[in-house]
Amino acid sequence: MRLRIFPFFRAHLNTLVLFMSLSAVFSFMIAGASSAQQPVDSRPRTTGAATVAPSPSPQTSQPTPTPAQTLPGRRIAPQLGAPPPPPVLKQKPPDPTSAEIDENSTLKIDTELVTLHVRVIDRNNHPINSLRKDEFKILENGEAQPIFSFTREEVPVIYGLAVDTSGSLRPAFEQVLNAAKAIINSNKRGDETFLERFISSDKIETVQDFTANKDALLDGLDSLYIEGGQTAVIDGVYLAAEHVAEYKKGGDDDRRRRALIVVTDGEDRASYYPETELFKRLREEDVQIYVIGFVNELDVEKGFIRKSPRDKAVNLINKLASDTGGRAFFPQSIAELPQIANEIVRDLRTQYVISYDPTNKAHDGTYRA
Template sequence: MRCASNRILAGLILVAAFGIGLDRLSISSANWDSPAQQSKPPAQKPPQNQKAPEDQDKDILRLAADLVLLDVTVIDAANKPVMDVTQDQFQVLEDKVPQKIEFFSREQVPVSIVLTIDTSGSMKPKLDTVIKASVNLVKESRPDDELAVIEFKDQPELLEEFTKDVNDVIDTLQGLVASRQTAMLDALYLGADYASKDGKNRRKAVIIVTDGLDKNSYYKFNEVVKHLQETDVQIYLIGFTNDLSKDGTWVFGKSEKDKAENLLNKMAAETGGRAFFPKELSEVHTIAQQISTDLRTQYVIGYYPTNSRRDGTFRAVKVSVNAGNRRLLARTRNGYTAPRDGGSPTSGKPE
């Protein structure tokens, strides 16, 4: 009974810290009874092996650190978000082993969003439309959301720190000017790092707009992927790849366009985000709306791993939905890195 109580309390600590609404949170525990259901036990001496209060507190904090939380988007065959899936219709596998869902919510929660805009010279013809779409996305933010702005040319620069002041963010966006080369990987690294460390909301996202071809980054692809493995930040990308070469090389057979799209898809898939490749500039406004909807129509699923080793290894995670005849797809991060003593779970996937 004490273990179940500690798990409930540990979960409530995290729920309060992360802002998940208690009114919509489902908490599962096999032996959790209400006071009315419990008969009053006879007076007993405390057992000799009962832990001191401070030791119980440590157990609760450890349980809180071991809890794995997943932001899950469910879509139908038409790629539309689905928000009527119940807890018992979800299945969570960790390293192919079924996990018991302890916490479940489908409440809209605040988001910390880093808008990361490519202002290299090749984006000049598109920048005005990108800015307008970004401004529309900002205007749809909720009062508890916070937004930041990063621009990147030959190197990334944080122009606007996290703020809830929509007008400040809009002013920053409208002051962007295109020039020089593209350090996309550096910008992605900086955006994820800043969101992870400085974002006050549990749900964090980087929205990056680029033509997709990195030319001037300090960080390499594998370094950025490893960094994403260590953060729980969803990456959404809008890639204008149509202007890139479609001709493959003789040795590797992949064109610039293919390589750019593969890179952007990889970044999105690692984090449970999504990559978009508009064929027309006019599609950007619709895509911005889709991203905004995606971020606000997610489930939160929490579980305590059956593998309780705190060994710092990667754990592959897969979430699926069994909804009868409905064909639904659940999208979330690919996994997380188990904590070591003194740490908490992080997302990721090994190379």
């Protein structure tokens, strides 16, 4: 049997090698790894709930809101030189020493679990879903790691859908919405989704916050419209990924998978956050990013030392996917969108989730990748 191997990780300061011992040889892909080895940046940068933006009627043109006209409830990336956004009030966790622990209490212990999302496929790109825990083996820097937990059943998904509604997506916008609807219609019991639209840094809003209500999400998609502006892809991804990571974090159902699906041309023109800050934050979270990149309309002309706009967009999109264990898609025609939507849904549903407690406890600023 001829098999295909899809590596998800690139070796960094700490290398992570995952292989399986099988009676028959299979290929597999490590879809993502996360570690709590870095300290979490606690600055409040989450997106907030906002009212659904109405679709412009055929009779009247849709006015472009200015920063002074920002809708109530909208959370945006701050402008350079502007004051930071207001902090989000979070409930203070109870002090475990303030009350006596009885036999019915739950004791929570912090641990540095590393979670791997593994997709195993055969040579025909079909998922293999019948593997057992003892058929996996994890090595970190050449040292075997004990598997803490292993699941292969379908786990509910928490995911965001971030749609670039700048003018560059106008030609394919209807098909983009149809693909997004196909993804939402595949939601199963326990799944929760939120919808974000982004253009420039002052036009990033949550159209529909997390919900299991498909009708509300579909209505939110129907309300989207194309609008001009300097696209802030990095800001849009930063805020959306942060919102996915923080939602119900530490709750009883925190075992659910977390993902972000981004639809964009990938050309960042005016983001507040630098690219390095985005990837620093992504390394701290367990959010897989899937990107559908419409790059064909971008300029391919490059300067003497600078990359072309298309090359820069492709590099950003590929890095977003590879660094988080997701996937990048570059459709050559809108006819490919239904198949891409199906592949994303299949990836979200057919991965093994494996966690281990690493033997290396050093807090030396490195991370697993």
